[in-house]
Amino acid sequence: MKIEKETEHAIVHVNGQEQITGAEALLQCLLEEGVDTIFGYPGGAIMPVYDKLLDFTGRLNHYLTRHEQGAAHAAQAYSMVTGKPGICFATSGPGATNLVTGIANAFLDSVPVVFITAQVTSGLIGTDAFQETDIIGVSMPVTKWNCQVKKPQDIPDTIAKAFYIAKTGRPGPVLIDITKDAQLEKLCFKYKKCDYIRSYNPLIPLHIKAIESAAIMINHAEKPLILAGHGVLLSRAEKELKAFAEKTGIPVASTLMGLSAFPSDHRLFTGMLGMHGNYGPNLLTNEADLIIAIGMRFDDRVTGNLKKYAKKATIIHIEIDEAEINKNVLVDVEINNDAKEVLKYLIPLVKENSFEKWIREFRICDKTEYEKVIKEETKPEEGDIKMGEVVKLVSDLTKGEAIIVTDVGQNQMYAARYYKFSNPNSLVTSGGMGTMGFGLPAGIGAKVGRPDKPVIAFLGDGGFQMTIQELGTILQYKVPLKIIILNNNYLGMVRQWQDMFFDKRYASTELVNPDFVMIAKAFGIPGKKVVMRKELKTALDEMMAAKGPYLLDVIVEKEGNVFPMVEPGSSVSEVRLTY
């Protein structure tokens, strides 16, 4: 047992055995797991833990957010940029239920976050006691695993198990609910990391036969296409993906969550898939004769109409979660393994090749997309500022080296489309859930996780106001996050759908907004409002030069629409370039 000097006063000797409280044991467990950062919010039931936290100052840094949802998103973003599990604390009842959006968000995007909630004293459970909610029941559909702890001696093993489950296999959030009495009572502390659970087998032996048949198909394909998803980043297989693509010469397309797994400016990169993805990869998915899907799950936003999806292609699916294989798209070769391990084994089996003619088809599409969409979005000569040109300027200014965080809506799609990512794990966005309000707290979590990197959050004027209170967290901890509001005075993405599919009937999508710069000022955050194109570059320079946090309120075109678009129900090859 390792107990540091500072905590010695807390040790009680019972029958010659050292005893500490459950609350202290929890914090010790976190140290054992290499945790140094926690996002959370206190309350009655979790007070013993927060009380103990004071004794861990310097070893465990706690960030008090302004809402539990913010803590959950911050913890998730922290994990996405550091590769370590995020840690989030909340009290019982409303504290726990406020986490639910954040838990579900982490669940759909497979991010390991360990949520610790407090529960009322064990004797009161089931009686509708003050601030009692059945958070185990509530969070069951949106956690990879959850567990209630009612005895202090169960804390170490449960926490060890929680970390193991969260970060292995297909990662995901776990929730441990600890009763107040378990936090207060004492135990003899011993910690052993978990590396095995009988009923849970994250390490699946390599399916060598399947990999070998995949290699044969790859070596004979004429129009192969790689679809890279978030799984590439989660298994840290970026290098292998690059080596595989470069050796085979196969073009790479990425899902939204897979962006930054492959350099955006690589000659083999063809862009983003999906509803607002690039023209080439959407259109040519239906021309490919072989699809190699790596760590992605054929989400409906990626596939469009399934009945008309990739009908000319043989499909190889490399996916760690067996339940994702054959779920939406029936595949020809299933390789139910970790992406990195599969690619390592696969690379020597494939031949060096190039597909110049096939790649030219993508470049032709790129040209069309540039002429019809990108040029006007990124280099408009007159009229209001466009979201695309803001993102493009930021991309050029930071040389693709920044960590980009987005909210949800048009701002998200523009950020994903026009930022050129140079490094892995440099996009933090809410993919599976599309949670408005994610951006600001996620920006905080990302900046706390990577203080060495510029972190820039692109937010919509709508989503910003869903978690705007987190400006307080920035103030309190002086988090030097750069915030850019792409302010169109609308719930833009919904307005776009009203424009296109509901006869332009703008029902409840126009926003009357406050003065965001003045609000930022009240939180001690300097900022500027930009209306004119000619002020934009200087304003961005100023923002990047600022030492601390900064907010830019960029007034953009009110009724801009994101294109290309695969309309709901359409096939990916029916991707539209214009209205």
Place this chain on the structure above:
Amino acid sequence: MKQEFTISLFTEDHIGILNQITIILTRRQINVESITASESAVKGVQLLTIVVRTTSEMIQKVARQMEKLVDVLKVFVHTSDQIIYQEIALFKVTTKGLMSGNIIDNIVRNHHARILEVSPEYVVLEKTGHKTEITDLLSQLEPYGVLQFARSGRVAITKQVKELNVYLKEMDEANRVRSETIEITY
């Protein structure tokens, strides 16, 4: 096309596991025809036997989602011809109706039922068999006044030769060996 499947689910004794499984069925709009829970031949391992009607594509998806649950050890899906299964039913019938002539004897003999209790007011019969046999008996008894009827869920034994403990051993070895040699990423 929908057909009947028997899911045999071996799980750890973790509170809430039944809830996790029904969540999966509910999200896919699959009705449970019957469910039984018991201990399995392996100590500490629970066996859930769930009978559902759905398509063979859907049962594959659902089985994989169940197997993915951390506390589920192994999921087997069988069609009725791959298992030996039984259900048990109890019938409470009015004595007056049933005791005239030798009706009761004929029924008991023809249906391989058993008489559990006889009182002046009622007779309790027991029948073990397949659902159709049980419903047959029920319709036979109905004219005599069925006061109560209760049927259990299905219990099933698989015809496959590889038993759970063999799977457990294999899984165990795969993971133990590899967790020694492979640094877990993340």
